[in-house]
Amino acid sequence: MSNWPIAVTSRDTIEQDFPNILEELVDLKWSAVIVKNFYPIIHCEEICQRINENKDDLVTVKEYSNSAGDKVALRYIGPGLGQYVSDKETYFSETKLAHKKFNKLYNGLPDPREMVRNQLAKLLPGKNIVVAKEKDRECSDSVVRIMADGDMSALHRDSAMNYFKGWQISNYPTQFSALVCFQMAESGGELTVYRKRWVPEDDLVQEEGVTGYPNSLVSNSESSTITPQQGDLYIFHPEIYHDINPMQGKTDRITQGIFFAISKNENVAVSWG
Template identity: 25%
Template sequence: MNTALHDAALVAENTEVIQHIDPLFDVLSKDEPARSDLVRLAAGTLAAVRIPHHLSAERCAELIKALDTADFDTYDERRIFPPVTKFGPAVFDYYLDGTIRPEYWEHAERSRATWKQIVGDDDPLDTLVAELRRIWQGPVEPATVGGRELFVGMVRELTGGARMHFDELMREFPGVFDHELVAQFGFNCYISVPEEGGELVVYRRRWKPSDDEKRIGYGWNESVAADEPRVQVKPTVGDSVWFDSRNYHAINPNTAGRRLSLAFFCGVTTENKLVLWS
């Protein structure tokens, strides 16, 4: 069986491929992904990589219970509306005039201390990052700005979905991080999934300047990518999903149940490191 057919056979039943014009834009579902799988994702010959049940359902339930004591806030509502509830700082909210505002570092320190109180010595983030190191077979560490490590491991709760948008550090924050990136992934480990809705939709389409004619706040009208291949991923509890966040992507609204994920970005540097941030 050739590689493309083998990978297609591994796609989970609850992954829907829409307008499958490109046979390489697919979702690989695999218990132990290899470095080559992330390389394919960076190269655009995969839409997403999923590790089923990366965290056990029991561990996810324990984490949700522990998070009930944590104080959540939202992204800056001047930038992202409707509000998205989260725990931990988003560097996106603190970018100003070519640098990161000083308040970011205070928020990051508080969040690290609170997270340690929540999870104790059994930190699920350590499990996820350890697996990422095994996959990458090279350095995996927090991204830095001015030599200071950024916060990694935001918890997000989305109920109203997220408008189609993209995330690309080198375009949004040029020259701010201490790293030059050649690829960027979004990572989510789902600790709770809704009964209906909440699917991740990834389009085989990146931003171009003419798209801004159809910009709506922090996102874009989906007609921009209406004719492009796309995949729709509905994860189960404990699944981890990587996708190229430079591609347009959206999240469908929930109609029943909660959607919570442990989330961060992964950047591939010119030194072949993976750096992480939220």
């Protein structure tokens, strides 16, 4: 059942077309908003080329076995907090290294992290967009994920409130994910968002040792399939279920991800990778 609409817009028209888009994403009116041509294609290509040419320097590879016993690898620049939640020290040392990597990656180009934060500021009038801090240490401000032939992402949800207890960002309700697509896979690699909120009972059907939730949880849900194109910015509410189809081909799927969450009482929204 794939009939849940996507709000499609451009940088110049988003505020007029969808002035309350973030609220509407949380209300599940839209599955996602796509801002077409957000980041120039020529710069996307430059960034992908820099990644390809400096993989050893820039890209962290974490290998592990999945539940079926297959070897899978996560490749990224900038530590995604999800990988380090129980290891703060490594997270912050990786974050330090990531600053240098991002400077190298984006050197001389419009900084897509800043561009995303500026876009968010426009969608959140009155809120300051700040990079999340843990005591006095800044979190990584984004994560660039590199997916290769065969990679996928199992059904999951992202909620700092649930998964990052003890971290300051867990105090900020209402989370969003903002992604810039630097390069799309030749086939597959679509993001599917399901119109279904998590309920605590869902955790009872999670199988031990298996990544993600069983697909049966969303088999009767409306859904929406988002096929990002190079240069697109897309924003969705990742507290609802989503997954990424297995991708095929020799072209990596490369995205920059920034999570953000909004404070209820203060005039800030915090962002992290």
